[in-house]
Amino acid sequence: MIPLPIATFGGLLWAATSAQAALQVDLNNPASLRKAASQVAYDLMTFYSGNQTGKIPGILPGPPPGGDYYWWEGGALWGTMIDYWLYTGDESYIPTTMQSLIFQSGPPQHAYMPDNWTASLGNDDQGFWGMSAMLAAETMFPDPPSNGNQPGWLELAQAVFNTQAAPERHDSTCGGGMRWQIPQFNIGYDYKNSIANGIFFNLGARLARYTSNTTYSDYAEQTWDWMAAVGLMDDAINVYDGAHVQTNCTDVFKAQFSYNAGVLIQGAAFMYNVSTGATQSKWKSRLDRLIDRTIAVFFETGPMIEISCELPDQIRCKTDMLSFKGYVHRWMANAVKVAPYLHDKVMNTLRVSAAAAVSSCSGGANGRICGFRWNTGKYDGLTGAGQQMNALAAIMTLLVDLEDIRPPVTNSTGGTSKGDPDAGGEANLFRVHKEITAADRAGAGILTALWLAFCIGLFGFITGGFGEGRRVIVLNNGAGGGGRKGIQGLLEGLRRRM
Template identity: 45%
Template sequence: MRLFATQKGTRWAAIPLVLSGLVSLSQAISLDVNDESSIKAAAKIAAEGLVDYYHGNEPGQIQGNLPQPYYWWECGAMFGALIDYWYYTGDDQFNQIVIDGMLHQVGTDNAFMPPNQTQSLGNDDQAFWGIAAMMAAERGFPNPPGSSPQWLALAQAVFNSQAVRWDSDTCNGGLRWQIFSFNNGYDYKNTISNGCFFHLAARLARYTGNQTYADWAEKSYKWSHAVGLISKDYKFYDGATVATNCTSMDPIQWTYNGGIYLAGAAFMYNITNGTGFWADELGAILEAQKVYFKDEKVMYEVACEPYGKCNVDQRSFKAYLARWMGVTTQVAAFTREKIMAWMAQSAAGAAGNCIGGTNKQTCGGRWTPDVSAKWDGNFGVGEQMSALEIFQNLLAPNYRPPCTAGDCGNSTGDPNAGTGNSIQSGRTNRPATTGDKVGAGFLTTLCLGLLIGGTYWLVI
């Protein structure tokens, strides 16, 4: 079956979604992975279940915050999922809570650094909000009121505020995990913070055409390889301490680390017309993602899921790999066959696990055949968002790629946004002032001691 998607009045050519042989499921969330209407119906159920956890739009609540035990960054991640939900389904019922919540959390210098998050504000936390703003610009999401900061400018503000934190004094470069020196984790350089910075730079480069972003993306990516966050065989490790000058690497692997670099490389591949360095890197990264697919079929969180040890944050990680695989198929067509085979089987498994709760539509977190067609007993924002992302990104190859300023993009930017922020590796520095240059999350809840020395999940 061939699907066709309509966006702003234009029909876009489509490709067959998945390999043949997959059948529809008949659980509470019924899903035919080859049928567009079935996919959208499943995504709607998952999205409505996700938003049930959000109360920021209710009287007396804080817009842009999820209730405990969820950290601030995950609400930004959720808004990113809902932006794509609108894009793929046309259902705008959640748009206003996204707009209101994101604008409420822009914080200092419109760089998503709200003062009430200082005690746990990491570069990765901030970046997840910046990436959501970037997605809004690329997807043509409804713009904020004219008196408010605009999506592109918000993404630029995050990038600019992080570029001045590039720390060459330790490990020959890179971003630290935490922004402020008084926070635990400040002495750790982790893969997700640096991956988010690379990813955002790549997307800004493609959207704006500004070479400075592309230069930063390449610099960050090559540093990640050189320091060992990315191994020679393209394993994406967790991070390393500055005390060892990043020579002692924690080799734990998370889905979202592979995904953030996969999509970033795909955007760079697209910018360079699919040739040379980025073609080779993207192919190698894609092949390495098979570690996150049990028997190379169904996505799972290899470091914790088989042992029932995933914490609140980690239960959402599969959502981001699904999201970033989806957008990868849009900007790098050669990845589609492999990615969509993985996505289809994973989505079928996820639908089979969305039979929990009193409504029999609550999604669990385990999609592999040993728990498919039954609820694993887990539930929450992470489980629900992961199901939503794996469902809606089945549609990705058949929808228009993210906009650029030269085609369908209409978000107003500001290359100097965020340069008033003076936090550089926890120290006060003079802000950048060059107007035509742009170079100036999240709290993982793992105890830093465990990250550094205790628990090594060796994934082969």
């Protein structure tokens, strides 16, 4: 364990041993960290109502205007709570987490493609739930009840991966890669982005390690290579957001969001872990450059900053973006467990950032609600589930150094989760399977007219300012949005809409 160093950022002194804020915590004391984490977790769960009568299990309130959150963030929440259980041993939220991950899995495929969310279903949305299921398998989170023929956590992760590995998800535009959205009628279907492909890479790497099946790592390798070839990563491994298929992905949108880098860090660490010899050396080089660049971009002054929307004079982050810091803290800490040589560099970075995170937790009626900015030494008034997840991740991951946190297990090192290599079945939710006849066309004409009327209203609603933050940004500009083309138009749209 390396004590937290004293460091100064912008004239603000961050304490070495105890972060002075309404949320009191000694960052070098395991009991104090667990207590603070339990308080932040409790406050986080006040944003969740899915365990109340008449509410939908698994999701945060939304989507807008019914609430601030989209479906995918529920999946991210349960991944956070699984890590909370792992780091602290607190079993309070096991039943709610288990119920949520099962309820939203979308039977009969259990591939996290529930019919209720088709209108906003992206590969990244599906993937966030899949990563949480994978985490449950790796951490030996209690298995679902055997009665009722419930799928195991590993099977759920495999179902997501298998549906995303289907040929129709990897078309020939831009030389391969997955599109952002799954159904062709969704806004964003013309966009291939880093988070969708990064999650697929991440799942492939982790499934390869858990199962010892190199087919998964082959997919992961191909995905990394495609992202590099198309320009979603540059030579320094800056990770950019995405590009449109209409330009053959030449209009790379060079905004940098931290979760794009974070999801690749975790996946690359797993690829390093499962490799040997020259292949391992290759992944070490990639991982080292990715870690160095991520720290330089997002932790430049110590506290983590979401640079593309967290500006010195204002916050332009949408609800989604307000949650990214927590994922990066969790994924980087997890990377240390499978690539231990990263320890000092990563944990020193996360400790300083965690001290800053705690300083933001002095708001709300209880005086300990956490804000979004971590580099001001005070609560900024921006409250939400994402901000609580961020602070919880920052605090609890420091236990990596202070407790015996087991590394992710595999099916040969104690893992018990039930799997199915054929899970997910045929990904047929959005495909036509029979030859179209004249009668079909006549009926389809009527249905199409009705559907288009619905879509016009729906998409007008989404792009009218209520859509998921980043969806609005990339879709109303550039090649896919009918407006100005090219990166400049995209950047102007980013400034205008954040």
